[in-house]
């Protein structure tokens with residue numbers, strides 16, 4: 554149990570990677586708070602799964618692009634559990650679209666949710682941790698897409714590079730408060746965000762073949778790396794990024 558007596562809040566955890574991290578961290582003893590945008594049933598199911606396994610959890614709906622949501626989520630964490638030890642900024646969208654005719658609203662919504670949302674949430678969590686006075690950890694779910702591009706992701710990949718950069722700069726700003734800040738860089742993980750894109754069998758098989766391990770990731774694959782970064786095992790790890798991609802990035806030929 555690496556996270557006993559720790560409180561972890563996670564954005565975008567009704568499903569997908571956020572849910573995988575929430576359930577995995579709860580198995581390691583963390584008390585969990587989840588944020589989500591609109592899928593009440595999925596959020597309730599995540600909370601129920603954690604409680605059924607003997608853990609503690611709550612869910613709060615809120616749009617991460619609204620700065621007030623960050624304040625509300627942090628306050629809810631304090632109200633439920635009295636403190637926050639670890640904050641995972643995970644919520645994100647990736648509406649695949651071509652570059653040349655990108656609607657302005659698709660671009661701006663992607664920036665607001667993925668980058669502004671991570672920024673507001675990380676700042677609110679950090680302020681709470683500084684107030685508590687015993688350090689903490691910020692983790693941002695960036696992406697392999699912070700390092701490489703995507704033809705239909707010209708609005709998305711800059712947000713993932715931005716989130717990686719956010720963790721590097723907050724590591725500097727918050728080290729003096731004992732707050733460690735790190736980024737997780739998933740490769741391709743099978744979730745709703747890419748269900749339509751990977752419905753194309755040829756594309757899915759191609760993406761699988763690009764990994765060294767011969768398979769795409771599952772949300773559960775993200776739990777161990779997140780638990781490690783949140784735990785005292787990673788006590789000297791800050792400003793770092795951890796690729797969790799089954800060897801996709803290194804596999805040039």
Ligand SMILES: NC(=O)C1=CN([C@@H]2O[C@H](COP(=O)(O)OP(=O)(O)OC[C@H]3O[C@@H](n4cnc5c(N)ncnc54)[C@H](OP(=O)(O)O)[C@@H]3O)[C@@H](O)[C@H]2O)C=CC1
Pocket residue numbers: 564565566567568569570571588589590591592593595615616617618643644645646647666694695696697698738739740741742743744745746747
């Ligand atoms: N899947 C992949 O291959 C990869 C994903 N990532 C990143 O991982 C993160 C999670 O993605 P993934 O699990 O795949 O996606 P999913 O679509 O499976 O889950 C997205 C989650 O984010 C929530 N969400 C979406 N918009 C908002 C918002 N405005 N405010 C609050 N919550 C919101 C959703 O809530 P609700 O259910 O209520 O809609 C849901 O809980 C994203 O940041 C993504 O960029 C990075 C690399 C690879």
Ligand SMILES: C[C@H](O)[C@@H]1OC(=O)[C@H](O)[C@@H]1O
Pocket residue numbers: 647695696697698703713739740741742746747750
């Ligand atoms: C949504 C995509 O399948 C996924 O998102 C990322 O960040 C990865 O790079 C994949 O492209």
